[in-house]
Amino acid sequence: MSNYISNIAHRHMLIFIIAISIFSLFVTFLSEPYGNGLISTSFVKTLGKTVCLCIIALAMDIVWGYCGILSLGHFAFFGLGGYMIGMWLMYERTSIIVIESSVSELLPLTETELSAAIGNQIFGVVGGYEIPAIWMFADNLLIQLFLVVAVPGVLAFIFGWLAFRSRVTGVYLSILTQAMTLALSLYLFQNDSGLRGNNGLSGLQNIPGLEYLGQQIISIWFFWISCIFLLIIFLIFYLLIHSKFGLIITSIRDNETRVRFLGYNVEIYKLFVFVLTAIVSSIAGALYYPQAGIINPAELAPIASIYLAVWVAIGGRGTLYGAMIGAATVSLFSSWFTGGQAPDISFGILNIEWVNWWTVLLGFGFVVITIFSENGLLGLVKKIFVSEK
Amino acid sequence: MSTLLKVEKISVTFDGFKAINNLSYSIEKSELKAIIGPNGAGKTTFMDIITGQTKPNEGKVLFGKREVWLESDQKYQTIWEENLLSKNESQIALLGIGRKFQRPTVFELKSVFENLTISLKKNRNPFNVLFQKISNEEYEKIEKILNEINLDIEKNRVAGELSHGQKQWLEIGMLLTQDPKLLLIDEPAAGMTVNERKKTVQILRKLSSDKSVIVVEHDMEFVKDLECEVTVLHEGKILAEGSIESVSSDKNVVEVYLGR
Ligand SMILES: Nc1ncnc2c1ncn2[C@@H]1O[C@H](COP(=O)(O)OP(=O)(O)OP(=O)(O)O)[C@@H](O)[C@H]1O
Ligand SMILES: [Mg+2]
Numbered sequence: 001m002s003n004y005i006s007n008i009a010h011r012h013m014l015i016f017i018i019a020i021s022i023f024s025l026f027v028t029f030l031s032e033p034y035g036n037g038l039i040s041t042s043f044v045k046t047l048g049k050t051v052c053l054c055i056i057a058l059a060m061d062i063v064w065g066y067c068g069i070l071s072l073g074h075f076a077f078f079g080l081g082g083y084m085i086g087m088w089l090m091y092e093r094t095s096i097i098v099i100e101s102s103v104s105e106l107l108p109l110t111e112t113e114l115s116a117a118i119g120n121q122i123f124g125v126v127g128g129y130e131i132p133a134i135w136m137f138a139d140n141l142l143i144q145l146f147l148v149v150a151v152p153g154v155l156a157f158i159f160g161w162l163a164f165r166s167r168v169t170g171v172y173l174s175i176l177t178q179a180m181t182l183a184l185s186l187y188l189f190q191n192d193s194g195l196r197g198n199n200g201l202s203g204l205q206n207i208p209g210l211e212y213l214g215q216q217i218i219s220i221w222f223f224w225i226s227c228i229f230l231l232i233i234f235l236i237f238y239l240l241i242h243s244k245f246g247l248i249i250t251s252i253r254d255n256e257t258r259v260r261f262l263g264y265n266v267e268i269y270k271l272f273v274f275v276l277t278a279i280v281s282s283i284a285g286a287l288y289y290p291q292a293g294i295i296n297p298a299e300l301a302p303i304a305s306i307y308l309a310v311w312v313a314i315g316g317r318g319t320l321y322g323a324m325i326g327a328a329t330v331s332l333f334s335s336w337f338t339g340g341q342a343p344d345i346s347f348g349i350l351n352i353e354w355v356n357w358w359t360v361l362l363g364f365g366f367v368v369i370t371i372f373s374e375n376g377l378l379g380l381v382k383k384i385f386v387s388e389k
Numbered sequence: 390m391s392t393l394l395k396v397e398k399i400s401v402t403f404d405g406f407k408a409i410n411n412l413s414y415s416i417e418k419s420e421l422k423a424i425i426g427p428n429g430a431g432k433t434t435f436m437d438i439i440t441g442q443t444k445p446n447e448g449k450v451l452f453g454k455r456e457v458w459l460e461s462d463q464k465y466q467t468i469w470e471e472n473l474l475s476k477n478e479s480q481i482a483l484l485g486i487g488r489k490f491q492r493p494t495v496f497e498l499k500s501v502f503e504n505l506t507i508s509l510k511k512n513r514n515p516f517n518v519l520f521q522k523i524s525n526e527e528y529e530k531i532e533k534i535l536n537e538i539n540l541d542i543e544k545n546r547v548a549g550e551l552s553h554g555q556k557q558w559l560e561i562g563m564l565l566t567q568d569p570k571l572l573l574i575d576e577p578a579a580g581m582t583v584n585e586r587k588k589t590v591q592i593l594r595k596l597s598s599d600k601s602v603i604v605v606e607h608d609m610e611f612v613k614d615l616e617c618e619v620t621v622l623h624e625g626k627i628l629a630e631g632s633i634e635s636v637s638s639d640k641n642v643v644e645v646y647l648g649r
Contacts, residue, residue, distance in 0.1 A: 240519070243518075243519060243520075243521075244506070245515060247499070247503060248507065250496075250498070251499070254498060255494055255496060258490075258495075261479075261490075262508045262563065262567065263480075263567060264513050268515055272515045
């Protein structure tokens with residue numbers, strides 16, 4: 001008992017490891033390249049993306065459910081992660097195409113010609129051909145991967161440092177995070193932002209150097225990587241919340257003043273959690289967008305971050321499983337309803353097209369679940385399960 | 390004599406209203422003192438100032454006196470270690486000033502034991518906290534404190550389930566695990582049964598054997614049992630100081646406080 005991690009906690013971690021292994025093997029054996037093909041490649045991608053959304057939901061749950069900071073800006077970090085990896089994917093692929101198409105020419109391209117050709121390919125849509133300075137490392141995968149961590153990390157640090165130091169809390173903090181998100185998305189919409197304005201980055205599903213594998217295989221590989229990251233991040237967060245650190249951050253959530261008067265620098269803890277979860281969100285985004293194939297500024301519009309909070313609330317905040325369940329159910333339903341697969345319902349004059357009505361249904365579901373269970377879907381399941389006994 | 394805390398001529402104004410008015414106060418090491426006063430007298434505000442929650446408009450708050458022998462002058466010189474006004478709440482807490490709030494504030498969702506581990510005197514840097522474990526000595530220390538605050542059998546209960554009085558004790562226990570030098574206890578007897586009050590008096594008196602304790606209370610009987618020097622506060626000023634007998638016979642005190 002002199003330790004914060006109990007044996008039960010170890011068992012919980014083992015259960016999750018087994019569950020995620022079974023799930024990924026199951027999908028693999030039903031996939032097209034490695035199994036009987038019952039699951040289409042596009043559905044493998046949907047599943048892989050869903051796993052990434054579970055990762056960011058975990059991050060949201062740590063920052064909000066456990067530390068009590070209702071950030072409505074974490075999807076911005078997710079988007080930034082997508083942009084950072086997207087830059088390498090797009091640059092590298094374009095450069096391969098440009099070089100291949102120049103093979104037929106008599107003279108090999110000079111540095112400047114090459115750069116101009118790549119610039120023209122990528123930035124032609126926004127009327128440019130020069131490669132902006134922020135793309136200077138785009139040809140280096142390692143640096144771009146580092147930026148996936150560094151860019152949102154630094155942004156979250158600066159934002160969090162300013163906000164927490166001035167003791168901005170509650171609704172005011174949420175509004176501030178929305179403002180940050182809005183500013184970032186508006187900036188990215190600019191054509192001269194250096195990131196192709198509202199066109200965003202595209203063709204991200206083509207992994208440079210691995211095109212010969214084909215999307216069938218790439219999609220299942222990405223699905224695996226996403227599952228591995230989900231597993232790692234789940235385990236890290238699980239250990240975190242069951243450590244003394246977890247005890248402190250949940251105490252900050254429940255009574256910030258008391259913690260402060262016990263000698264803890266509450267702001268540093270909040271900053272730590274904010275930056276850590278921003279980085280995890282960004283990693284999730286960097287895994288998501290190669291599977292989505294395209295990223296544009298609309299992805300990190302303020303509403304996306306609000307949806308993230310809704311997922312976590314629906315699933316059950318303050319429990320890691322709740323966050324994942326919420327993200328997975330809502331996002332899968334969402335793609336089903338908005339993807340046009342759901343049959344429309346007609347009531348004579350009123351024709352319910354799910355593409356438009358899905359948000360209404362979601363809002364309704366949100367209200368119903370929060371009325372019946374303050375701990376979301378997971379809380380509801382627990383309630384039913386416990387009362388049956 | 391060695392003074393632990395010295396408050397000099399502090400004043401606080403809230404929107405033109407003087408909550409604390411030119412107040413001076415001090416407490417010695419291992420001394421127990423009580424402050425009484427009617428509602429709105431400024432007792433809680435006084436504690437807010439010492440603990441860094443409210444900054445006074447005027448005055449000084451100094452903590453931890455030390456006597457240093459000056460060779461050149463052949464005499465002792467007094468050095469104040471810390472000016473509390475330049476510190477924030479957590480820094481002041483780390484100097485060894487623990488505060489119990491007027492309304493009991495414990496972590497309701499956590500067990501009694503966990504509540505006590507949070508406040509253990511240890512490195513509070515988040516990177517260090519990540520890897521902290523509870524040592525056997527700390528475990529014993531918590532057991533000892535649980536015993537002192539009469540909560541040993543409640544160790545594994547969720548704090549939210551405790552009675553009002555027990556929460557007050559738990560909060561005092563949380564202050565104790567951080568080894569404080571000075572305890573500021575705001576209304577410990579509120580919501581307690583007669584029996585619990587008696588135990589609380591015992592707890593507080595025992596604490597003052599090696600710590601300085603300032604107790605704010607409404608209840609005269611309770612203060613009487615503490616058998617310590619009493620300060621009567623009224624409209625942010627000290628009205629009277631002395632033993633409970635002397636202050637309760639003071640004409641001014643009878644008028645503003647007891648007479649009602
Ligand atoms: N932050 C604040 N802003 C404005 N006024 C305040 C503030 N804090 C305290 N006051 C006022 O200062 C006065 C003193 O309040 P304080 O809480 O210190 O009284 P108290 O002696 O602790 O009373 P009680 O016995 O009711 O606890 C009251 O009139 C109160 O309304
Ligand atoms: Mg008070």
